[in-house]
Amino acid sequence: MFTLRRKTAGEATFDAFNVIVMLLICFITIYPIWYVLVNAFNDGQDAMRGGIYWWPRVASLDSFQAVFQNPGIIKAMGITVAKTIIGTALHVFFTAMVAYAFSRRELVGRKVYMLIGTITLFFAGGLIPSYLLTRDLHLLDNFLVYIIPAMFNFFDLIIFLAFFREIPAGLEEAAKIDGANDFSIFVRVVIPVSMPVIATIALFHGVYQWNDYFVGMIYINDMNLQPIQTFLFRVIAQSSSNIMMASMPGGISKTVSSQSVKLATMVVTTAPIVIVYPFLQKYFVKGMMIGSIKG
Template identity: 65%
Template sequence: MMKILSRETKGEATFDIINVIIMAILCFITLYPIWFVVVNSFNDGMDAARGGIYWWPRIFSLAAYKTVFANNDIITSFAVTVLKTVIGTVIHVFFTAMVAYPLSKRDLIGRKFYMTVGIITMFFSGGLIPTYLWYKQLHLIDNFAVYILPAMFSFYDLVIFMAFFREIPDSLEEAAKIDGSDDFKIFYSIILRLSLPVIATIALFHGVYQWNDYFTGVIYIIKKSYLLPIQTYLYKVVSENSANQAISLQPGVAVNRRVTSQTVKFATMVVTTFPIVCVYPFLQKYFVKGMMVGAVKG
């Protein structure tokens, strides 16, 4: 008996060791590219062009970050990104929740038809050219609203909201109706206040999407460059500049010969990623709860 327990203990210990090694390798593969970008962003540009910087800066320098924040285009793009992320997330969460609430009621007239149409949109779309022509007819080209209106609603997020709303006891709504509350008041006063976990989850999903979205700016912002978000600006920096090219700043700003487009790209990546990384830990507990919505319960 003792030999059997000893073998099981050794087997569990071996499994734990292998598991830890695999997880350590996966963590390293995931985190090292981020560390590489951060390290090179803090290194002297001309020195970084030589290569060989892997673990820490060889010649520490803040010149790349000074260049980033000295460029008014980057600052404007950063402000556009913050604005569209905040406004877009708030409107998306509220509108999607407002649509999901009545659809979570099985006695809603036409519910099956609405659900069928919504499911079809999850798998099929009109394509880029029809979408562009449609946005043009709606005067969304070169318009800040192109970041907000098309992203107001997501059927995928609606399904998550519906699953959560069905977990709320019907007795709460019945008691509110007895007290004289209508459906709108019940939704605003009761349902939304009880839905913080799923609201935080959807807000995180959509907030990250809005923050990282560069494609919308590339396609639909043509003439008004001041409406470009930071991710689109970063995309243009990456695609248009070579690794060793010196950065030319705006008129009236001195050119720093110790800065290259490569280090500015790295610095811009850090600046654009840092805010969303800081927000995630505060929403993580709600995110985990929201992801469990609709899970099979034993």
């Protein structure tokens, strides 16, 4: 039988110190989010007086009503949802297909391709060459600028590759005996048994697509094609919330401020991914562990 050993004074002090430090880190992490929520749900004009730190002083949903009455936000949210769904689906399929080809030892020049891909992990062409290439491909002010350049990522290929190498060779051999070609094997055999890694990469890229504002800021001038994150960036950086308020009904504009509209826009922008992420976080850990441990 095991007997419980009482902690020494030094061990108890060390544990208490760790708890205090972790609570402090949690507070520093969570409080800014709480502060934004509290002020977003407070009356905008009242919030301008300051002094709101823990809970709304005058609760109001007018700022959120003002946000959803702006047609620009609705369009931006639609663009974000569309590019996240389409971009993630195409990225996962295309990257998985390339990774499956890389997993084949009979692929001619496989080592050269791996070397070239590895170099891209550490060096990039830069913004100006990327912009010129995007312009020459006629992707400026084009929805496809969110999709085509992001269809492939070499880091995700490495994760796929590590998983594909662990698939039993007997599955592919049995499919070949039945007359399946390489593409049929990939679609009918490899993809169904690779759902864990597919879910991982889909989560990786889905979060990237949802949070990305840079592509819309650099390559998109058409306001009808900007995603919600770019819209939020312009609201904060250019104080365009004043323009938003100018188009609001008088009853609402009297109870909100440019700051309250900014905070409400932040909440609307980040809420979907913040709600979904905790339920899918395990896939991030699993994705980083794929291929690292041999069972």
